[in-house]
Amino acid sequence: MSLARFCRKTVAIIQPTQRVAEAAEQMREQHVGALVVVQDDLRPVGMLTDRDIVTRVVAERADATAVFVAEAMTCEPAIVRVDSSLDQTLFAFKKHGVRRLPIVDAQGRVAGLVSLDDVLVLLSAELDQTAAAVRENQGP
Template identity: 45%
Template sequence: MPISECSNSKVVSCNADAALPEVAALMRRHHVGDVVVIEERDGRRVPLGIVTDRDIVLETMALDLDAKLFTAGDIVMGPAVTVGLDAGFVETLRLMRQHGIRRLPVVDASGALAGIVTGDDIVRLLSLELSLLTGAIASEQRQERRLRKSMP
């Protein structure tokens, strides 16, 4: 199953020159903890990196700096680690583990932003798959008991 099946295509994004208070307001408005920082290239939105709520706190507030003086581009951790639309779960999880990240922008073949996938998205999908498998196992056991009772 390609990772695009569990990624979110509604990505909250901003340009690198967005002021941090604007980035924080985007997070609040959309109820997310991250914003993908993009650059427009030939009509494509190309991810440069991700700014998280934690980045804003650690890079400005924790250092007693005025967040209004910084932009998303000032604190974005780049270059962006991305995953292709057709990548599988294992490849995606390896990228996350290798880079110590929980969020990955999903890009199309041209490198344009197509979505975002998080560790939470993957856990949610795997939980559903495991639940379905557990249900199938339990159903199989009930079916076998019924069949065996009806056999002479």
Template identity: 40%
Template sequence: MTQVREIMTSDPACVDSSDTVAHAARKMADADVGALPIRGEDNQLKGMLTDRDIVVRVLAEGKDPVALHASELARGDVVTVRPDDDVAEALDKMARHQVRRLPVVEGQRLVGIVAQADAARHLDERKVGGTVESISES
């Protein structure tokens, strides 16, 4: 059994809930990532912000990314895994919720992020391929 902690990115880049969307976009560009966890004032995970959120929910709607805060784009419950979870369980969650990245939390504290690409580098191609297919079905 491979645990999430074995393949996750520890201490991932994240954005504070009070940061502007423009700041978050710059942070994504600097880190070369398509999503950032949103961390609240209490240092707990509040949501995920994706490049797609910025394009579809901010730019396409004519909103000002300098005036909008990251917390305003956080919605719904965030799907997470724990460091000791089996990677197969993480892949099942990705497929079920059609997401490519999962924050890794201990309690509500963000300790890492595991992406579909991390699994692809470490696991059997057939299992990862099935997950990619499930995520892409939407």
């Protein structure tokens, strides 16, 4: 199973030269807790989460209208490829200790975003279907 199923929704992105206040507004408007920070060619260069904003801007009492996304983001984000398997993706979550991974295409451009929650929902649905099949096949 590839990650293509997670590439159907528009990914919330932002440029590193934008301000953190703009990022926070975008997160609110799009109802997301993270933005993929991209270059002009849509290659990911970072991730900016609501936690990054709190710990690197608000807690430091910095002015969010003066701080650039590049100053608050987590650089060099862990990524997975569209053709990555679910096993590879789970390993990447564990290895990098993150809850969200940008998905990139063959050219390295953002194609989607997968969260640990997405994978857990998918796996629980698979387990539920498997359990139902087992129940249906029980004999008298």
